[in-house]
Amino acid sequence: MARPTIYDVAAAAGVSKSLVSLVLRGSPRVSEESRRAVEEAVRRLDYRPSRAASSLAADRTDAVGLLIDDYANPWFIDLVRGLHEVLGPAGYRLSVVDVATVSPAEDPVEGLLSSRVDGIVVAMDVPGALRGPGAPPIVVAGTRAHIPDADSVANDDWAGARLAVEHLLALGHFRIAHLPAASGAGTARADSAAAVLAAAGIPRIAVTPSPTATEAEGYWAALHVLGAHPDVTAIFASNDAMAIGALGAAREFGYDVPGRLSVVGYDNSALARTHLVDLTTIDDRSAAVGRETGRLLASRMRGSDAAPVHRTLEPALIVRGTTAPPK
Amino acid sequence: MARPTIYDVAAAAGVSKSLVSLVLRGSPRVSEESRRAVEEAVRRLDYRPSRAASSLAADRTDAVGLLIDDYANPWFIDLVRGLHEVLGPAGYRLSVVDVATVSPAEDPVEGLLSSRVDGIVVAMDVPGALRGPGAPPIVVAGTRAHIPDADSVANDDWAGARLAVEHLLALGHFRIAHLPAASGAGTARADSAAAVLAAAGIPRIAVTPSPTATEAEGYWAALHVLGAHPDVTAIFASNDAMAIGALGAAREFGYDVPGRLSVVGYDNSALARTHLVDLTTIDDRSAAVGRETGRLLASRMRGSDAAPVHRTLEPALIVRGTTAPPK
DNA sequence: CTCACACGGTGGAGCGCTCCAACACCTCCA
DNA sequence: TGGAGGTGTTGGAGCGCTCCACCGTGTGAG
Numbered sequence: 001m002a003r004p005t006i007y008d009v010a011a012a013a014g015v016s017k018s019l020v021s022l023v024l025r026g027s028p029r030v031s032e033e034s035r036r037a038v039e040e041a042v043r044r045l046d047y048r049p050s051r052a053a054s055s056l057a058a059d060r061t062d063a064v065g066l067l068i069d070d071y072a073n074p075w076f077i078d079l080v081r082g083l084h085e086v087l088g089p090a091g092y093r094l095s096v097v098d099v100a101t102v103s104p105a106e107d108p109v110e111g112l113l114s115s116r117v118d119g120i121v122v123a124m125d126v127p128g129a130l131r132g133p134g135a136p137p138i139v140v141a142g143t144r145a146h147i148p149d150a151d152s153v154a155n156d157d158w159a160g161a162r163l164a165v166e167h168l169l170a171l172g173h174f175r176i177a178h179l180p181a182a183s184g185a186g187t188a189r190a191d192s193a194a195a196v197l198a199a200a201g202i203p204r205i206a207v208t209p210s211p212t213a214t215e216a217e218g219y220w221a222a223l224h225v226l227g228a229h230p231d232v233t234a235i236f237a238s239n240d241a242m243a244i245g246a247l248g249a250a251r252e253f254g255y256d257v258p259g260r261l262s263v264v265g266y267d268n269s270a271l272a273r274t275h276l277v278d279l280t281t282i283d284d285r286s287a288a289v290g291r292e293t294g295r296l297l298a299s300r301m302r303g304s305d306a307a308p309v310h311r312t313l314e315p316a317l318i319v320r321g322t323t324a325p326p327k
Numbered sequence: 328m329a330r331p332t333i334y335d336v337a338a339a340a341g342v343s344k345s346l347v348s349l350v351l352r353g354s355p356r357v358s359e360e361s362r363r364a365v366e367e368a369v370r371r372l373d374y375r376p377s378r379a380a381s382s383l384a385a386d387r388t389d390a391v392g393l394l395i396d397d398y399a400n401p402w403f404i405d406l407v408r409g410l411h412e413v414l415g416p417a418g419y420r421l422s423v424v425d426v427a428t429v430s431p432a433e434d435p436v437e438g439l440l441s442s443r444v445d446g447i448v449v450a451m452d453v454p455g456a457l458r459g460p461g462a463p464p465i466v467v468a469g470t471r472a473h474i475p476d477a478d479s480v481a482n483d484d485w486a487g488a489r490l491a492v493e494h495l496l497a498l499g500h501f502r503i504a505h506l507p508a509a510s511g512a513g514t515a516r517a518d519s520a521a522a523v524l525a526a527a528g529i530p531r532i533a534v535t536p537s538p539t540a541t542e543a544e545g546y547w548a549a550l551h552v553l554g555a556h557p558d559v560t561a562i563f564a565s566n567d568a569m570a571i572g573a574l575g576a577a578r579e580f581g582y583d584v585p586g587r588l589s590v591v592g593y594d595n596s597a598l599a600r601t602h603l604v605d606l607t608t609i610d611d612r613s614a615a616v617g618r619e620t621g622r623l624l625a626s627r628m629r630g631s632d633a634a635p636v637h638r639t640l641e642p643a644l645i646v647r648g649t650t651a652p653p654k
Numbered sequence: 655c656t657c658a659c660a661c662g663g664t665g666g667a668g669c670g671c672t673c674c675a676a677c678a679c680c681t682c683c684a
Numbered sequence: 685t686g687g688a689g690g691t692g693t694t695g696g697a698g699c700g701c702t703c704c705a706c707c708g709t710g711t712g713a714g
Contacts, residue, residue: 248602275575
């Protein structure tokens, strides 16, 4: 049997297709009787409205696209939760696009634009131009992927890195290495860490920024640092994944953590929270960033054309088991 | 300026809208000259075809929906890669739906059906009925769901659990506990482990199955087991997350791993592969499951109506640093 | 008693595409 | 020299909805 349309439902309920449409969209100006008849028909026919038809007709998709770089990078999970918390009740669906999972030929941004989402959240260094006629409002979440005229919400990486380094300094460390990442956020964290270290009169240890900021890269970077600088007693990694790599390297060296080596991460990811890892880290407020991003985007989608807003949330130090005073 | 339509492109290129459509869909029966003119106009106008309009007209979305339970559960990542590897070149987009991120009121399955995806991959315990007129072909990936008449692809959990337990037995362990999970796959693994243990004449240690199979639950279960049975020398956890919880518990007890306690996981997740965790585990062939699922689904979408296929892939033991002979 | 106005409901136009039948035009061979 | 067949292109119908203008009642005020 063919898939039922709104006309089939109308016929089955003995009303017009327009009335069915009103019921489906929850209009208040429908009699209780008609509503029941339509709902009953919908159920009986197993009818599901066609999203394509409705968004074509309404010129609206009720969907928000979220652009992330890789599902494997779990920092986006709390972001998603925060976004959903705000956007869900506002009537929007969330459509996550993982750039790593899009055909390399196909531009992910192009895809979002083609699907006519009502708004876009960018949570990565964006490649193509998000411009063009009829492009929806955009809010940048997290990294400083700078899009002209777009709102942005992020934790203050500069302050976060300062918290991390000051924690280490307060514990009494004076040989401290930073494991930098080559992203926008990574650069801010590295610059801030360098500034705080320099202000404390602590000699700089140069480490090549890791392009992908993964566990493997953190491992190699830490191996290198620990090999070249046996006097290092503390490492501040650009994110939790790299910190876990550093923990692996410490293990390789037979270094006790936190006895011989202290390690601080950044993100307060689910991994950092496990009993095994129990990582001292900086909470980048992902969920709060998501909520604020959702609020800003919702207001833009409602038509606000105020000047671009750039909001910054205060990160927090989370002390766990990987930091202690040096011997 | 208004968003350009196919008519604007046609006018700008001096051809008909039909020709533009042919060019957009890469038809071979278009002259080089026309193609160039259309592509030039597309570029100049910054035109992007409307997905809604095209799928409405074509009665086809070129999209496949993937239903997972939670982004935070990273076992699906390799699955996605495998699926994408096969489905991408076949011309399908992948649309991941995380049930945890859908408004509780809204049925995620309903959403997929409304969006008229051409195929569905189910990688979770499915709630609603995926039936109804015009429902697309469905393939179940993993052992979590059983949908009548749907194809399925999964690793052989029974064989995998056997591999894990036999590895422990071969090392000489005879006090072995299993940390079960309450999912479909979890039950299979638990039953198999119990059977192998029983055949080896090893007394059973009863542990309550964990409902969500997370790190936290693995931690608590292991804490309980280790407390109640001080003679246990090996733990086989239902998945890597729980194994990492168990590792955390071992640390709490001051047990050296693998000296005092051996731990085996299941999934060979990215976490297990880190230098810090370095977990002995069972590779559940997620990427291969994804590829095979993609192949089956593609053939169904091409119209195959052969009898339901149930494919099983052989898991593999990956020995790393968390297992050793008992003292 | 009449008029205005809610209230609940309706048909038609149109959203931006795809697909199909049809159509010029050209080439080639009988 | 005429028709068959191929190549490139075209307009029209229609996909399943939403939105808008409009319409018929019933009700209360003047």
